[in-house]
Amino acid sequence: MKTQKIGAWIAILFGATYFILPLIATFEFSLRMRRGEYSFDAYRSVFTDSQFQESFTYSIIMAVLTIVFGVLLIVPTAYWVRLRLPQFRPVMEFVTLLPLVIPAIVIVFGYLRLYNSSSWIPFTGSTRGTDLLLMFSFMTLSLPYMYRSVDTAMRTIDVNTLTEAAQSLGAPWRTILFRCIFPNVMSGVLSGAFITFAIVIGEFTMPSLLNRPAFGPYLQLIGANRAYEPPALAIIAFAITWFSIGILQFLSRFNKARPAKP
């Protein structure tokens, strides 16, 4: 009992060292831009860089759009598969896992072949079209996480009976989906949204090959050309990540839905 506890503490300590030490080192290095003293010069340099502001704003807008459209696509799909095509679930699982197996670069080259400006659906013919295509690619990338977390959340409610209860009370499909199902899978939607956010902010391959000014390519550019700014960016990205987790935690507190007692 006692030795088990000590073991657990050692494990935690080891994990913390593994995780926190590099973080501290990175932070320390990012403060050393000015010779001989610690300063936030690197951060100032990053924040005043107009390219940072632009690429970051672009990526955040993309992330929000990806989440909104992803949720609108995936929640109804997962719901319908559970309700009407349960035998189809293994196929869905397989399909949604594909983006993990197929490298992003393969997917994006496929897109470029299919949707280039001389194709039938010329997404890349205009900037807006390319943005749209990029959003769809982000949706593809986030599919495994989004689908899984929504589907898991759906497992905790009895989708079939809730649907029938709502139907017998006269509710049409739209009402059932948005008033009875959506609020009850909010926890899954939130965690899926969070992972999607992280993926979109950091993604390099797709925006760089589609030549859009996203945060990922900017990170890469800075990393290749500067010394002190990259660690500062890493710390900023990290802070944003934790900030979003905090927001999620905060939001999920308002989400009172819990499975009813059996």
Add this chain to the structure above:
Amino acid sequence: MSFLALSEIKKSFGPVQVVHNFNMAIEKGEFVSFLGPSGCGKTTILRMIAGFETPSGGTIRINGVDQTTLKPNQRNIGMVFQAYALFPNMTVYENVAFGLKVAGMARADIDRRVKEMLALIHLEHLAERYPYQMSGGQQQRVALARALAVKPQVLLLDEPLSALDAKIRVSLREEIRLIQQQLGITTVFVTHDQEEALSISDRIVVMNAGRADQIGTPSDIYNRPATRFVASFVGTLNLIEATVEDPQANRIRIGEHAIQIRDSLAQSRGGDKVAVALRPEAASLQATARTDTALPGEVVASSFLGSVVRTRLNVGGNTISFDMFNDPGLTPLAAGEKVTLHFAARDLLVIRD
């Protein structure tokens, strides 16, 4: 004309037919129970009435209007499920208000109606609770209020009590019956618990493998079972093998005792084997003014059931159970003891297969 009419309803899932030509006419305000063993098709019929399954044949009419092809949300039917099925993201109040909101009722009217329904189930004080903050019995009462709030034409309940413990089950079934009578709502109640069905129904449909074996009042079903299945499914029953002695005189023979019964034997011939049934409560060890027949027997075992003691006897090769009221002064009968069983011959029922 009947209010809810099911005629020639059939249902097949793939090659398997689970409901066979089901006919039933339910009057307005009537409380009908579907009683039967697991898998006999009770839920399937209920779901066809609600519109969740489409019948493979036959028609469903409510108040003369054909419902067969209507979608569930186009029918005006209230449904209560075994698993409560309250919306977990809504409070009690919001759950009960849901159907009214969907119907586009004005907010003040919704408020009045919800309060009325919560008063009906005595849960006004829990209006702001979420389903997970309530007991199963409370949740089921909310589900009942939610179903009734929209003033459905028919109320359907699919084993609403089977997830609850015994005490709540009894009190809630009485509450359901009381509310049903108060509102005069036509109700179909599915259960596999015969005591439940007997205690609250106007009529009972005993189902066996997708068919209605017998439709009748609780006392009909219990006292005059139409088939061997009904007799054995409802209540405990002693089946005694007998031989027809004189079909014209309704005389049978059990062992070496000739007995005159009330049931008609017109379809049998002398020498035929028949099964006759005797309820455990119809027999006793003392002769009374009512009894006219006595058979010798030997005690096999006796078991204490609380208010009654059920004893099994061996009577000429047949095992017969009978009940005695518990009496603190009584010494239980020992196995092997010789006794005489008294009963009235007119309580014997001839069971047809």
